[in-house]
Amino acid sequence: MRAAVLTAYNTPLEIRDVPDPTPGRGEVLVRVMASGVNPLDTKIRRGMAAHAKMAPPAILGIDMAGVVEAVGEQVHQVQVGDEVFGMTGGVGGIAGSLAELAAVDARLIARKPEALSMEQAAAIPLGFVTSWEGLVDRADVTAGEQVLIHGGAGGVGFLAVQLALARGAHVFATGGPASQQVIRQVGATAIDYTTSGVEEYVDEYTSGEGFDVVVDNVGGATLDASFAAVKRYTGHVVSALGWGTHSLAPLSFRGATYSGVFTLLPLLTGRGREHHGHIMSQAAALADHGGLAPRLHSTTFPLDEVNHAYEIIENATATGKVTVLPHL
Incomplete structure (x- = not known):
């Protein structure tokens, strides 16, 4: 698969071909349709977020929305073909969402709200x-x-x-x-x-x-x-x-x-991940009842332009949440 890889702090992310991930016990393989970019992502790239515990080489990207492609052992809450979203990686040494595929802990995700697009859903989790x-x-x-x-x-x-x-x-x-x-x-x-x-x-x-x-x-x-x-x-x-x-x-x-509030704790420690999945379910319910929608930047970016997406965040010129579409 193609992925945006952090090879060294404070350098541009590199688009590389890397092995497809395999879902382990309690994980699902997700085809990432959209990756939300947060200010924290850009700080990690610059080496200014030691608390996120993400060292090169690494695939960044904390938030995602996509489609379940495969299900590992002991996963019952989602199945192949489900559209899902969540805050699933990019910290704590866990591969993130700036890739075509991601193996993610099923406890962290929920079904994507039907009322929102993949781009909108990816802009919500963190x-x-x-x-x-x-x-x-x-x-x-x-x-x-x-x-x-x-x-x-x-x-x-x-x-x-x-x-x-x-x-x-x-x-x-x-x-x-x-x-x-x-x-x-x-x-x-x-x-x-x-x-x-x-x-x-x-x-x-x-x-x-x-x-x-x-x-x-x-x-x-x-x-x-x-x-x-x-x-x-x-x-x-x-x-x-x-x-x-x-x-x-x-x-x-x-x-x-x-x-x-330290939102990264479940990803860093492994404790409390079910609660994050519950929160995502609440977000989906609220969105489907018309009570939640993100404010998106006017442009979405393909994976090849991920560094431009990061620059917009770093330069404070974004007019809303920025998203990267790995399959665009």
């Missing part, structure tokens, strides 16, 4: 799993709560907004001037962080009380702002980018709580 772990597993968002999502037009934030809305929350999302229309169109109240400070939007939308749940998809100063925006006593901050050094004093002074 972002939705991150959002679910934060909003559902950690914060247990319920109907009527006020939820603030930082980076509401981003790859994770855009899906988080839809998930919070589906759970009945009143959703607010921050973004720059160019993101305001996108945020409003997906159903959230848009907040321009370049013109409105934390105290201002906390006063305007919560009468100074703070938001029940604050989701940080940006990190750095935005996580600090989250600590100042959360509701006193009962508020909860969730972040997928809680790295670096932060003062917990603003959070402590509000009597609020914090949780971190």
